[in-house]
Amino acid sequence: MSLIHQFQGTAANGTDLTAIYVEQPSADVAFALIFPGDDLPRIAHWGRPIADPATIINQYDALRPQRVSGALDDTPWPSILPTQSESWIGAPRCEIRRDGIELHCRFQVEAVTATAIERGNSETPSETPTITVEASDNEQGVGIIWTAELDESGLVRQHLEVTNLASGTLDIGRIELGFPLPADASEILTTTGHHLRERHPQRQPLTVGRFEKLSMTGRPDFDASLLLSAGEPGFGFARGDVYSVHVGWSGNSVLSVERLPYTTGLIGGGEILLGGEIALANGESYTTPWVYGSYGHGLNEVAARFHEYLRRVHRDERRALGIADKPRPVILNTWEAVYFDQNYDTLTALADKAAAIGVERFVVDDGWFGSRRDDTSGLGDWQIAQDVWPDGPKSLRALADYVHGLGMEFGLWFEPEMANLQSDLVRQHPDWILRPTANRLPMQGRSQQVVDLTNPDAYAYVYGAMDSLVGSLGIDYIKWDHNKLVTEAVSPRTGRPAVHAQTLAVYQIFRDLKAAHPGLEIESCSSGGGRVDLGILEVADRIWASDCVDPVERADIQRYTSLLVPPFMIGEHVGASPAHSTHRATSQELRMAMAFFGHMGVEWNLLKESDADVAKLGAWIAEFKKHREWFAVDTCVHSDCSDPAVRVDGMVKPDRSAAFYRFTQLTTSDTYPAAPVRLPGLDPDGTYRVRPLWLDLDLDGLGIGNGQSPLGWWTPDGVLMTGRVLATYGLRPPSLHPAQAVLFTAVRQ
Numbered sequence: 001m002s003l004i005h006q007f008q009g010t011a012a013n014g015t016d017l018t019a020i021y022v023e024q025p026s027a028d029v030a031f032a033l034i035f036p037g038d039d040l041p042r043i044a045h046w047g048r049p050i051a052d053p054a055t056i057i058n059q060y061d062a063l064r065p066q067r068v069s070g071a072l073d074d075t076p077w078p079s080i081l082p083t084q085s086e087s088w089i090g091a092p093r094c095e096i097r098r099d100g101i102e103l104h105c106r107f108q109v110e111a112v113t114a115t116a117i118e119r120g121n122s123e124t125p126s127e128t129p130t131i132t133v134e135a136s137d138n139e140q141g142v143g144i145i146w147t148a149e150l151d152e153s154g155l156v157r158q159h160l161e162v163t164n165l166a167s168g169t170l171d172i173g174r175i176e177l178g179f180p181l182p183a184d185a186s187e188i189l190t191t192t193g194h195h196l197r198e199r200h201p202q203r204q205p206l207t208v209g210r211f212e213k214l215s216m217t218g219r220p221d222f223d224a225s226l227l228l229s230a231g232e233p234g235f236g237f238a239r240g241d242v243y244s245v246h247v248g249w250s251g252n253s254v255l256s257v258e259r260l261p262y263t264t265g266l267i268g269g270g271e272i273l274l275g276g277e278i279a280l281a282n283g284e285s286y287t288t289p290w291v292y293g294s295y296g297h298g299l300n301e302v303a304a305r306f307h308e309y310l311r312r313v314h315r316d317e318r319r320a321l322g323i324a325d326k327p328r329p330v331i332l333n334t335w336e337a338v339y340f341d342q343n344y345d346t347l348t349a350l351a352d353k354a355a356a357i358g359v360e361r362f363v364v365d366d367g368w369f370g371s372r373r374d375d376t377s378g379l380g381d382w383q384i385a386q387d388v389w390p391d392g393p394k395s396l397r398a399l400a401d402y403v404h405g406l407g408m409e410f411g412l413w414f415e416p417e418m419a420n421l422q423s424d425l426v427r428q429h430p431d432w433i434l435r436p437t438a439n440r441l442p443m444q445g446r447s448q449q450v451v452d453l454t455n456p457d458a459y460a461y462v463y464g465a466m467d468s469l470v471g472s473l474g475i476d477y478i479k480w481d482h483n484k485l486v487t488e489a490v491s492p493r494t495g496r497p498a499v500h501a502q503t504l505a506v507y508q509i510f511r512d513l514k515a516a517h518p519g520l521e522i523e524s525c526s527s528g529g530g531r532v533d534l535g536i537l538e539v540a541d542r543i544w545a546s547d548c549v550d551p552v553e554r555a556d557i558q559r560y561t562s563l564l565v566p567p568f569m570i571g572e573h574v575g576a577s578p579a580h581s582t583h584r585a586t587s588q589e590l591r592m593a594m595a596f597f598g599h600m601g602v603e604w605n606l607l608k609e610s611d612a613d614v615a616k617l618g619a620w621i622a623e624f625k626k627h628r629e630w631f632a633v634d635t636c637v638h639s640d641c642s643d644p645a646v647r648v649d650g651m652v653k654p655d656r657s658a659a660f661y662r663f664t665q666l667t668t669s670d671t672y673p674a675a676p677v678r679l680p681g682l683d684p685d686g687t688y689r690v691r692p693l694w695l696d697l698d699l700d701g702l703g704i705g706n707g708q709s710p711l712g713w714w715t716p717d718g719v720l721m722t723g724r725v726l727a728t729y730g731l732r733p734p735s736l737h738p739a740q741a742v743l744f745t746a747v748r749q
Contacts, residue, residue: 178268218486691718
């Protein structure tokens, strides 16, 4: 079946028209462009496939707005790159200057290519319909190449290459790419947050005007909205048409949605460039980051497209490097166990405890190098601290060997992009630090500054130190941290802002290290969840969602992180009680249940816990291992609950033969006992046995939480119900005390 269709026609006003329609039937998504004459194309369709694609050519007359009084001769109908030459009078989306003077471009299409590019390999071949549009404003010496792809996951992504075709310097400011919105997509959803409380949802109506979320700290940051979503009022995880966008970039960026009185909405985003950051000489080009669009009926479908895309990217990467797939290893990270108080005896004892309960990867966090006994000095000096890890039988190499001898992988923490002022790196190379002037540093954060990785000498030092340690210690895993906001980021070497080039340098170190050490995995951490985007996710193997491991806070942090990130790439750890970040006390069952669907780990000093509690953790780890390979490919779903005090999250097998669900009672509810909850994602025509996942709960099953009488189905036999009834009416969960969770399964009979 052809994935690309082209049609010719003539508009009512005599304009020659070309339409290109592309689809991915398996993803249930189609996308179409209409080219009027030599103008840039309009996106005429983005949504479900059309039964009769030939009719797409008629969308031009059907959608083109009339001329109205008091306006220009053409009413705005935005193209793929709206400019004032086509009557766009909203926020500028194409800011280009030559020698400091603003250009107003009118681009004319010169060539269009539509082809299905083969991706993957012989085992998993796929075709990606790809449209390339070449256009230029020859009078002003600016050329563009716009590329759009419809991925097999159903994601549409687009980027733009800008080329200087004339003499003089072409300065690039903001290039925003976008997608049109239907008129009834009149409610928007974003997330906001701060350190220890990332990604909490906020909703508002889409009114006439512009809404934007800026990220201007050299990373998306805690307040970043991973997705900007617009949809039918009241849309949720399983209801309402939703249109979501994401900028796949780890530097400065913007997400925006705008509606003019004259036209329907435009949703998209792009990189934000500082003055002089991209200055193109004749013949030079700049390419924007990819801007991704995901359409779905409900956020669960929107998220599933991003998850499938990332699974394929990493599957293809591993196969290219000749690395076999393996289950996500259970991790123990030492940070909240010992902080900076590292020594051989303590960590080997902790490693013994970890290995005994099934942990497979042991990660030594901050404090192993230089003068790093606290966070005020030593950062950037990537040499093993001899006062902590002297040469000999108690060296860091001896610890790595000991961990490997227990059958676990060995991981180590780095913060390669940063340095303390109290470090040999800064004392010897003060010119390796990003700074606005020769005499002034940016405001510090956590007693540190940003290393200029755009400087080849600084890059070579950082890469060389990491490469050497990975080889000499046999490091299997790097926890890569990034703790300072990147502000006033000017490279002393060039005198220009450097966020764009710094971001590319970070991606390159990831790639260089993984190419030099096949099988090495790297986690992206940024004070927890400060750098989460498709740019870093394509080169990292997982992200640390938040420095807060309090399971009550994690309920929403992980839920809304999963709008973009598949759970198997989200670090979800079992921590101590009370939690170090909030001092909230919670049950061990809640802490383990909240870590069960993701990349499970431990952030806990097991040496201080009772044998019974450690054994209980081991039982949950063993249960997790039974299912983790399915969790890595399962569809992640969330239920729309009218009760704000509860959450229902699930993992459904690709063939919908079985699912895990987690019911969480965060606080007390108005409904008492708990109201029925819906279970999304199952085959509506299938019959399922729903029953508790018995780990260490009492099998009398009759005294859960506040329940004063038995819950009829909460037994080892469970209850039989159809997928349609479970999604429409649901079933009643057990009545729980606040801050409690239970797991249950649904298995098709």
